[in-house]
Amino acid sequence: MHIGHARGAVFGDALAALLEWVGFDVTREYYINDAGAQVDVLARSVHLRYREALGEAIGDIPEGLYPGDYLQPVGANLAQQDGDKWQNLPEEQWLPHFRAFAIDAMMDMIRDDLAGLGVVHAVFTSERALVEAGKVDEGLAHLDAMGLIYEGVLEPPKGKLPDDWESRPQTLFKAAEFGDDVDRPLKKSDGSWTYFATDIAYHWDKYRRGFDTLIDVWGADHGGYVKRMQAAVRAVSGGNAVLDVKLCQMVNLLKGGQPFRMSKRAGTFVTLRDLVEQVGKDVVRFIMLTRKNDAQLDFDLDKVLEQSRDNPVFYVQYAHARIFSVLRHAQAQELLPDLHDNLDFLSKAALSRLTDSAELTLIRMLAEWPRQVDSAAEANEPHRVAFYLYELAACFHALWNKGKDEAQLRFLIEGDREVSLARLALIRAVALVIGSGLSIFGVTPVEEMR
RNA sequence: GUCCCGGUAGCUCAGCUGGAUAGAGCAACGGUUUCCUAAACCGUAGGCCGCGUGUUCGAAUCACGCUCGGGACACCA
Numbered sequence: 001m002h003i004g005h006a007r008g009a010v011f012g013d014a015l016a017a018l019l020e021w022v023g024f025d026v027t028r029e030y031y032i033n034d035a036g037a038q039v040d041v042l043a044r045s046v047h048l049r050y051r052e053a054l055g056e057a058i059g060d061i062p063e064g065l066y067p068g069d070y071l072q073p074v075g076a077n078l079a080q081q082d083g084d085k086w087q088n089l090p091e092e093q094w095l096p097h098f099r100a101f102a103i104d105a106m107m108d109m110i111r112d113d114l115a116g117l118g119v120v121h122a123v124f125t126s127e128r129a130l131v132e133a134g135k136v137d138e139g140l141a142h143l144d145a146m147g148l149i150y151e152g153v154l155e156p157p158k159g160k161l162p163d164d165w166e167s168r169p170q171t172l173f174k175a176a177e178f179g180d181d182v183d184r185p186l187k188k189s190d191g192s193w194t195y196f197a198t199d200i201a202y203h204w205d206k207y208r209r210g211f212d213t214l215i216d217v218w219g220a221d222h223g224g225y226v227k228r229m230q231a232a233v234r235a236v237s238g239g240n241a242v243l244d245v246k247l248c249q250m251v252n253l254l255k256g257g258q259p260f261r262m263s264k265r266a267g268t269f270v271t272l273r274d275l276v277e278q279v280g281k282d283v284v285r286f287i288m289l290t291r292k293n294d295a296q297l298d299f300d301l302d303k304v305l306e307q308s309r310d311n312p313v314f315y316v317q318y319a320h321a322r323i324f325s326v327l328r329h330a331q332a333q334e335l336l337p338d339l340h341d342n343l344d345f346l347s348k349a350a351l352s353r354l355t356d357s358a359e360l361t362l363i364r365m366l367a368e369w370p371r372q373v374d375s376a377a378e379a380n381e382p383h384r385v386a387f388y389l390y391e392l393a394a395c396f397h398a399l400w401n402k403g404k405d406e407a408q409l410r411f412l413i414e415g416d417r418e419v420s421l422a423r424l425a426l427i428r429a430v431a432l433v434i435g436s437g438l439s440i441f442g443v444t445p446v447e448e449m450r
Numbered sequence: 451g452u453c454c455c456g457g458u459a460g461c462u463c464a465g466c467u468g469g470a471u472a473g474a475g476c477a478a479c480g481g482u483u484u485c486c487u488a489a490a491c492c493g494u495a496g497g498c499c500g501c502g503u504g505u506u507c508g509a510a511u512c513a514c515g516c517u518c519g520g521g522a523c524a525c526c527a
Contacts, residue, residue: 038527154524158451165524181453181523188525195527223454224522247455249521291463294455296520298462307489310462310475318488325487378467387464391474401491410487449488 001113001272004219007297008248010288010442012217013119014382015246017440022377027211029123030114031202034103035131036195041065042106043098047086049075050098054084074105103128116276117285118442127198130205136193139201139236140186148174148235154182173200178231199229203243204236212241215380220247220294246380248293254300270301279304282443286313289441290386307449312390316434317446319393322400323431324447326411330424335417343432346425353422356409358399362426365395369433373440382441389437396430 001009016026045066052058053076061067078086078101086094107124114121130136143149152172156165172183173196186197206214214233218225226245233243253260253270262269276284283304290312291297307314330336337345354363369388376384403410411423435445 033527036527157523162524162526168524170524185524190525194525220455220521222522222527226454249455295463296456312475314489315475322488329487375467384464387474394474398491400487404483404486404491412487 001110003251003253003270003272003275003299004248006113006117006272006275006284007251007288007293008217008219009114009117009119010285011246011248011293011382012215013117014285014289014441015215015217015380017442018373018377018380018382018385021373021436021440024377027123028119028121029125029206030121032103032107032124032126032128033195034107035127035198036192039099039103039128040095042071042102043095044091045071046074046078046102046105047091047094047098050078051075051087053079054087056087070109071102074102077105113272116273116281118281125202125205127202130198130201131193135205136198136201139204140197142204143173143200143235146235148177149186150174152183154185173228173232173235175228175231175235178234180227180231184228184231196225196228196232200232200236203229203233203241207233207237207241212237214241214243216243216245217293218245218247220249223247244380246293249296251288251297251299254298254303256302257300260301275301282317283313285441286316286386286438286443289382292381292383312386313443315397316389316393316438318449319396320431320434320438320445321447321449323396323427323434326427327424327431329412330420333412335412335420336424342424342428346421346428349421349425350418351422351425353419354426356399356402358395358402358409359423359426362392362395362399362430365392366429366433369436373437385437385440389434392430392433396427 013028016028020026041064045061048058048061048065049071052072078098086097140149150172151169153167153169154172156167168189170185171187173186175184176182184196185194186200188194203214216229226247229245230243233241253262260270270278279301287299287304288297303311304313305311307318309315324339327336327339327342331339336342354360369392372384372388376382376388399409411427412420413423431445438445
């Protein structure tokens with residue numbers, strides 16, 4: 001997975017958590033694009049690496065194959081497992097085997113990457129399995145029975161024509177009847193299904209499994225497919241299911257404010273795994289959620305590790321840690337019975353002792369929390385939670401700093417147990433809200449910063 | 451040519467299911483602080499919210515047109 005994929009994964013996971021938070025029953029699914037020509041290319045690329053592992057000089061990776069060196073170990077594993085039995089056979093004999101092996105290896109890598117990010121899916125659906133189980137035929141027969149499939153000729157696209165454009169009859173779905181601009185092809189010229197056809201099968205299957213609100217997370221470069229997919233879901237569900245598609249824009253990797261040019265030759269290529277190892281999953285997740293999903297995101301490798309106000313992860317975590325620092329002091333002074341299990345105890349505090357303007361500001365911020373989560377969930381926009389948490393942290397830090405100048409505003413006042421407990425209740429509530437927000441993000445709140 | 455996304459302070463962006471003087475961070479400027487509970491803090495300035503028309507008691511927010519930037523437009527993943 002690359003960094004852009006990670007954004008989609010984190011966004012989808014956080015959106016799911018957000019919806020769960022407000023009471024929806026959510027299932028996280030991963031759709032595996034393991035059919036189609038691309039997988040054959042993958043298999044051929046692995047075969048090349050396999051021959052390489054057996055000692056062949058393969059030279060440069062030929063045009064049309066995947067050059068990534070992440071395929072080297074895959075080829076090497078095959079060589080170790082199977083020896084040279086596939087080395088000199090014609091392609092049709094080794095292709096299925098290599099395809100299956102390569103897909104498994106890729107999915108292992110993807111699952112690893114997802115696990116590293118803390119993203120867990122309940123359902124993985126293989127496109128190939130759908131095809132082999134006849135689900136595509138079923139789904140399209142369903143559409144056909146409704147008279148929504150026909151053989152027809154599409155108008156060439158306006159504007160720049162593809163070089164190899166040829167006008168010919170195709171198997172088309174009447175997408176235009178369901179809100180799309182034109183009807184859409186279901187079969188390729190070689191007779192196999194288009195992605196659209198298998199995608200219909202997947203969504204239909206999902207609908208039949210009982211889901212009526214479907215949310216897809218795609219890269220923004222697939223934006224052109226939204227209408228047709230929504231049209232298909234509308235058609236296939238008889239209007240009973242709604243598909244919403246969230247497009248995630250690209251992530252710009254920066255270092256010190258400058259675009260970070262990734263180059264394998266210069267050894268500056270950063271995989272998702274590198275990134276997670278370098279800055280931690282919590283930082284990656286939080287930063288990915290600080291922008292609206294359909295806006296481009298800058299990810300600055302230096303800034304995210306900075307301990308300053310302009311690093312939102314640090315700033316929010318720092319507030320949480322500071323609060324626990326105070327709680328630890330309170331416990332040491334025997335004001336608090338327990339560091340964590342103290343909510344009931346603090347709920348009895350004399351909150352009317354909180355009268356300073358900074359304290360009241362903080363209370364107002366806290367009171368907004370339920371409304372903030374609701375509106376973030378309703379808008380499907382987890383980033384609102386990030387902005388809220390940042391603001392809440394800012395209010396807390398402001399109060400803290402005020403206590404520097406005015407000693408009577410500090411949280412723990414010697415000789416005034418009542419006001420100390422009231423303030424502990426206040427900041428404990430702040431920690432509770434920050435903890436809740438971070439847990440929606442899948443970020444672990446820290447109680448101490450080394 | 452069509453469709454989608456975007457244009458808000460010098461920079462990066464919130465706000466957009468209409469509501470009071472449009473917000474934050476950075477940068478700039480002016481101060482305070484080197485104390486303590488933990489990596490400073492306070493203040494100032496800075497905006498025809500891309501342009502225009504419309505709807506409305508009221509528009510950054512909604513509609514239409516224009517403009518600029520990005521992306522997508524048979525079969526491709």
